[in-house]
Amino acid sequence: xxKLSIRRAERADVAAIAALxxxxxxxxxxxxxxxxxxxxxxxxxxxxxxQLLCVVADQSQVIGxxxxxxxxxxxxxxxxxxxxxxxxxxxxxxxxxxxxxxFQWAINYCxxxxxxxxxxxxxxxxxxxxxxxxxxxxxxxxIGYKLEL
Amino acid sequence: xxKLSIRRAERADVAAIAALxxxxxxxxxxxxxxxxxxxxxxxxxxxxxxQLLCVVADQSQVIGxxxxxxxxxxxxxxxxxxxxxxxxxxxxxxxxxxxxxxFQWAINYCxxxxxxxxxxxxxxxxxxxxxxxxxxxxxxxxIGYKLEL
Numbered sequence: 001x002x003k004l005s006i007r008r009a010e011r012a013d014v015a016a017i018a019a020l021x022x023x024x025x026x027x028x029x030x031x032x033x034x035x036x037x038x039x040x041x042x043x044x045x046x047x048x049x050x051q052l053l054c055v056v057a058d059q060s061q062v063i064g065x066x067x068x069x070x071x072x073x074x075x076x077x078x079x080x081x082x083x084x085x086x087x088x089x090x091x092x093x094x095x096x097x098x099x100x101x102x103f104q105w106a107i108n109y110c111x112x113x114x115x116x117x118x119x120x121x122x123x124x125x126x127x128x129x130x131x132x133x134x135x136x137x138x139x140x141x142x143i144g145y146k147l148e149l
Numbered sequence: 150x151x152k153l154s155i156r157r158a159e160r161a162d163v164a165a166i167a168a169l170x171x172x173x174x175x176x177x178x179x180x181x182x183x184x185x186x187x188x189x190x191x192x193x194x195x196x197x198x199x200q201l202l203c204v205v206a207d208q209s210q211v212i213g214x215x216x217x218x219x220x221x222x223x224x225x226x227x228x229x230x231x232x233x234x235x236x237x238x239x240x241x242x243x244x245x246x247x248x249x250x251x252f253q254w255a256i257n258y259c260x261x262x263x264x265x266x267x268x269x270x271x272x273x274x275x276x277x278x279x280x281x282x283x284x285x286x287x288x289x290x291x292i293g294y295k296l297e298l
Binding site for chain 1: 214228
């Protein structure tokens with residue numbers, strides 16, 4: 001992990017992030033080769049102070065990404081929560097502890113932003129991810145429902 | 150449902166929303182009697198165009214609430230998603246179809262905001278909620294993990 005950095009994504013990272021999203025069993029069926037849709041989404045995120053799109057870089061190469069959204073709300077005595085979405089690590093860089101470092105970074109960021117809770121959902125078809133989240137201390141207390149429009 | 154309205158919450162609704170959050174098996178253990186924490190959270194939500202805190206009102210009485218957050222992201226070809234949190238209906242007004250009306254309203258709102266997906270998590274200890282989400286067309290494809298900070 002010595003030479004890796006975790007930082008806010010820049011517009012120049014968008015193509016590399018899209019490539020990580022495509023390089024995934026579920027992503028391969030629902031991502032696209034068009035870069036403009038990703039750039040448009042990046043522009044929406046980048047001007048929102050409650051959104052933090054991150055990359056993990058090994059020198060100039062992007063090898064991981066995740067999105068953290070800070071959400072205020074009345075529930076749980078007005079708790080702010082951090083939502084983590086779209087976590088990906090390049091397939092050739094797994095099992096090196098990169099995911100754990102990303103999550104420590106994200107959890108620290110959520111704590112700094114005053115969150116009382118960090119939450120995420122993961123597809124039931126990702127048993128490796130479930131083991132990972134169990135191991136780093138998350139509790140699988142909820143069912144995640146989705147409705148495609 | 151004739152005389153009910155679903156509308157954006159106002160600051161004057163905060164006490165009624167907090168009462169709904171407390172009137173819940175899980176909420177009763179984690180909410181508070183202090184109103185100021187809810188007012189502070191309301192103020193954070195109310196100035197964020199990606200946040201919509203709603204109430205269902207029967208004339209002047211608030212009998213339901215939910216929070217909709219619009220989240221941009223790169224995943225799923227730059228899809229925007231709607232996240233629904235903190236759905237509550239007053240215990241004496243259940244089984245009247247109010248939840249279904251609230252969700253139709255929320256789903257329409259997410260569609261208008263360009264979302265490709267609506268998502269939520271529900272505690273595994275809420276079987277009535279699971280039946281409800283199954284019935285209105287949501288798919289329980291994910292596991293919802295939480296980490297309290």
